[in-house]
Amino acid sequence: MHNITTLINIFEYRCLLLVQKSVGKLAERVDKKDHLFDAWNNSQSYFIQHLIRAYSELFCLKGFLRINEVIKDTNTKIMLDKFLVLFALNSIETDIGVLRENDYITSEAYDLIKSEILDLCSDLSKEFISIMDVITPPDSILSSPLGASDDDNFDKYISHVFNAKGCFERAEYWDTILTK
Numbered sequence: 001m002h003n004i005t006t007l008i009n010i011f012e013y014r015c016l017l018l019v020q021k022s023v024g025k026l027a028e029r030v031d032k033k034d035h036l037f038d039a040w041n042n043s044q045s046y047f048i049q050h051l052i053r054a055y056s057e058l059f060c061l062k063g064f065l066r067i068n069e070v071i072k073d074t075n076t077k078i079m080l081d082k083f084l085v086l087f088a089l090n091s092i093e094t095d096i097g098v099l100r101e102n103d104y105i106t107s108e109a110y111d112l113i114k115s116e117i118l119d120l121c122s123d124l125s126k127e128f129i130s131i132m133d134v135i136t137p138p139d140s141i142l143s144s145p146l147g148a149s150d151d152d153n154f155d156k157y158i159s160h161v162f163n164a165k166g167c168f169e170r171a172e173y174w175d176t177i178l179t180k
Helices: 004-031 036-069 074-094 096-103 107-123 125-135 153-163 174-179
Strands: none
Touching: 004 036, 004 074, 004 096, 036 074, 074 096, 074 107, 074 125, 096 107, 107 125
C-alpha cells in the first residue's frame, strides 16, 4: 500500500464526501425554513470541523510529497517516504468510519492498513529516536527532571526536588492536621 497516488485519492475522496455531507446537512436545515445564518450554525459545527481536519491532512500530505521530491539523498528520501506513508495510513485509520461508508475501504483493506502501520513502525523504530533528537527542544526548555538527554536523571530529579519552593518547610495547614 505504498502507492502515494492511491493514498492521495483516498484523502481526496474523504474530503469530497465530507463536503457532500456538509452541504447536504445545510440544505436539509434550509429546507426546514431555518434562517440561513441559523441553518449554518446548527448544521456545520461538526461537519466543517471534520472537513477542515481532512483537508488539512490532504494539504500536509501533498506538501510533504512536494518537499520530499527535491531531496537528493536516497536514504533520507526512502525514510521520509516511509514517514509519509505512516502519516497517511494513520490518518486513514483514525478516520476509518467515514471511509467505511459505502465500502470505499473494505474491512480486509482496513486490516491491511493496520498491519502496514505496525510494519512501518517496526521499520522506522531506529529513525524515531534520531528524528526526536532533532526536533525535541533542549532539556533546559523542557525543564523536565525525567528523560534528560545526558542520562543524569537521578541528579536532575533530586535537584528539582531540593530547589522546589517550600520543599523543606512545613505546610501551612500542618498544625490543623496535628491538632485533629
